[in-house]
Amino acid sequence: MNLEKQLPIQIPLIHGRMYYAFPLCILATGDEYYPWFVSNFIQLQAFNDVQEQGIAELRFFDADHPYCFDEVLDVENTIIKANDVEQQIIEAIVQNRYVYTYVDKYEVSDNPFTGKKHVTQEILIYGYNLTERVFYILGFNKSRLFAYSTVKFDEVTNGIIHAQNKEFYLLKQKSGVRHEFDLSHVIQLTEDYLQSSSSPRHKRISSSIHLTYGLNVYSSLIESLNCMHMKEGALVTNIAYLHILWEHKKMMLMRLDYMSSHQMLSADGSTAIWEQCKQIETEVYGLRSKILKYEIVQNDKLIHQIKQSLHQMVSKEREMLTMWLDMMKEFVHIIPTLQEFPNQKVENIKI
Numbered sequence: 001m002n003l004e005k006q007l008p009i010q011i012p013l014i015h016g017r018m019y020y021a022f023p024l025c026i027l028a029t030g031d032e033y034y035p036w037f038v039s040n041f042i043q044l045q046a047f048n049d050v051q052e053q054g055i056a057e058l059r060f061f062d063a064d065h066p067y068c069f070d071e072v073l074d075v076e077n078t079i080i081k082a083n084d085v086e087q088q089i090i091e092a093i094v095q096n097r098y099v100y101t102y103v104d105k106y107e108v109s110d111n112p113f114t115g116k117k118h119v120t121q122e123i124l125i126y127g128y129n130l131t132e133r134v135f136y137i138l139g140f141n142k143s144r145l146f147a148y149s150t151v152k153f154d155e156v157t158n159g160i161i162h163a164q165n166k167e168f169y170l171l172k173q174k175s176g177v178r179h180e181f182d183l184s185h186v187i188q189l190t191e192d193y194l195q196s197s198s199s200p201r202h203k204r205i206s207s208s209i210h211l212t213y214g215l216n217v218y219s220s221l222i223e224s225l226n227c228m229h230m231k232e233g234a235l236v237t238n239i240a241y242l243h244i245l246w247e248h249k250k251m252m253l254m255r256l257d258y259m260s261s262h263q264m265l266s267a268d269g270s271t272a273i274w275e276q277c278k279q280i281e282t283e284v285y286g287l288r289s290k291i292l293k294y295e296i297v298q299n300d301k302l303i304h305q306i307k308q309s310l311h312q313m314v315s316k317e318r319e320m321l322t323m324w325l326d327m328m329k330e331f332v333h334i335i336p337t338l339q340e341f342p343n344q345k346v347e348n349i350k351i
Contacts, residue, residue: 001090001094001130002094003129003130003131004127004128004129004130004131005093005094005127005128006126006127006136007093007096007098007126007127008026008029009025009026009029009126009138009148010025010028010029011025011028011146011147012024012025012027012028013028013037013250013254014041014247014250014251015146016240016243016244016247017059017060017064017240017244018121018122018123018124018139018140018146019063019064019065019122020041020060020063020064020068021138021146022066022098022100022122022124022138022171023066023068023069023072023073023100023171024037025124025126025138026073026098026171026172026173027069027072027073027173029173032179033072033179034179034258035179035180035181035258036071036072036179036180036181036182037179038181038251038254038255038258039180039181039182039183039185039186039255040062040063040185041060041063041247041248041251042186042189042190042193042251042255043060043061043062043189043192043193043198043213043214044058044059044060044061044193044213044214044217044244044245044248045058045059045060045061045198045211045212045213045217046058046059046211046212046213046216046217046220046221046224047210047211047212047220048210048211048212048216048220049210050220050223050224050227051223051227053210054227054230054231054234055224055227055231055234055237055238056217056220056221056223056224056238056241057237058217058220058221058224058241058244058245059244060244060248061189061198061213066100066169066171069171071174071177072173072174072177072179073171073172073173073174074171074172074173074174075169075170075171076097076169076170076171077167077168077169078168078169078170079168080101080160080166080168082161085156085157085160085161086153086154086156086157088168089125089128089135089156090128090130092170093125093126093127093128096172097170097171097172098124098125098126098170098171098172099124099125099126099168099169099170099171100122100123100124100169100170100171101122101123101125101160101163101167101168101169102120102121102122102123102160102163102164102165102166102167103120103121103123103156103159103160103162103163104118104119104120104158104159104162104163104164105117105118105119105120105121105159106118106119106159106162107155107158107159107162108123108151108155108156108159109149109151109152109155110141110142110149110151111139111140111141111142111149112140112142112144114142118162120163120164120165121139122139123137123138123139123156123159124137124138124139125137125156126138128153129150132150133152133153133154134150134151134152134153135150135151135152135153135156136148136149136150137149137150137151137156180350181258181259181262181350182350183264183328183331183332183350184332184350185350186255186328187325187328187329187332190321190324190325190328191325192213192214193213193214193215193321194214194215194318194321194322194325195214196212196213196214196215196216197213197214198211198213215314215317215318218310218311218313218314221241221242221245221310222307222310222311224237224238224241225238225303225306225307226307228303235291235294235295238291239288239291239292239295242284242287242288242291242306243288245284245287245288246281246284246285246287246288249277249280249281249284249285250281252277252280252281253274253277253278253281256270256273256274256277256324257274259328260274264328264331265324265327265328265331266327269323269327270327272323273320273323273324273327276316276319276320276323277320279316280313280316280317280320283309283313284313286309287306287309287310290302290305290306291303291306
């Protein structure tokens with residue numbers, strides 16, 4: 001056994017929540033995952049009963065559990081060996097498997113809750129050093145930045161033992177997977193987003209009467225901002241929601257660029273859509289900056305401005321996505337013609 005081992009890892013293009021950032025950290029170590037990546041992260045969900053819940057819990061749909069990534073990752077759910085957690089982790093890494101599990105962040109150094117508050121959250125372990133007796137982990141550090149950290153064996157072990165969630169997953173990239181751009185999936189999820197409905201791809205995911213989807217999440221976000229003073233820590237969670245909303249628009253731009261570069265959209269039409277999409281992305285990034293400013297100055301006018309902008313954004317996004325959806329459907333109809341010409345970039349596209 002090597003005295004030190006680190007599995008390949010890469011900070012992904014989106015990482016607002018650890019439950020999707022960790023699988024993407026594994027996939028992002030190569031470029032071949034990208035067509036699959038931009039085929040996903042289209043739909044959003046949030047609580048529809050924000051007054052009762054106190055928060056919106058905005059998140060990407062179908063991306064909040066390791067099994068949501070079983071198309072591209074081998075996922076093994078195993079039992080924690082409470083008396084030998086340290087060796088269990090090391091053996092997994094020796095076998096080239098990443099450990100996705102949960103810890104009580106109170107026990108683990110270099111995070112916002114160390115020695116302050118008992119909070120159970122995800123952790124990804126991708127390496128070890130037997131000489132230094134440390135694990136290499138990924139997560140949000142004490143500065144609230146998604147980053148690499150080095151943590152002592154006993155801290156991770158104690159964190160796992162004291163965590164409320166005892167799930168323990170071993171992840172590894174699947175071999176022989178074709179990472180295609182799935183156009184039919186993109187069309188379906190875009191329609192769902194516009195109609196505020198859901199079409200789960202995984203059987204384990206079922207609709208909930210407590211959830212709303214697509215454009216309706218804007219109403220939940222606005223209500224969450226209204227309730228912000230009623231729940232401890234709600235400001236930090238609302239900052240996270242606006243970050244995720246920005247990542248959603250960032251994904252839109254990356255998807256649009258990919259589709260344009262593969263000639264799935266007409267040049268004139270894609271330019272107009274890109275300009276609208278970029279305007280929305282820039283505006284959401286501005287809202288994210290505005291709520292970070294609110295955290296410092298506590299000026300309620302900033303929250304009022306954010307809510308106004310979110311309300312106005314719904315119609316802008318609906319108009320832009322409706323145009324985009326029409327162009328995608330048009331492309332599906334002309335695919336058979338394009339395939340007759342070898343200079344057309346229709347490879348790596350699943351219809």
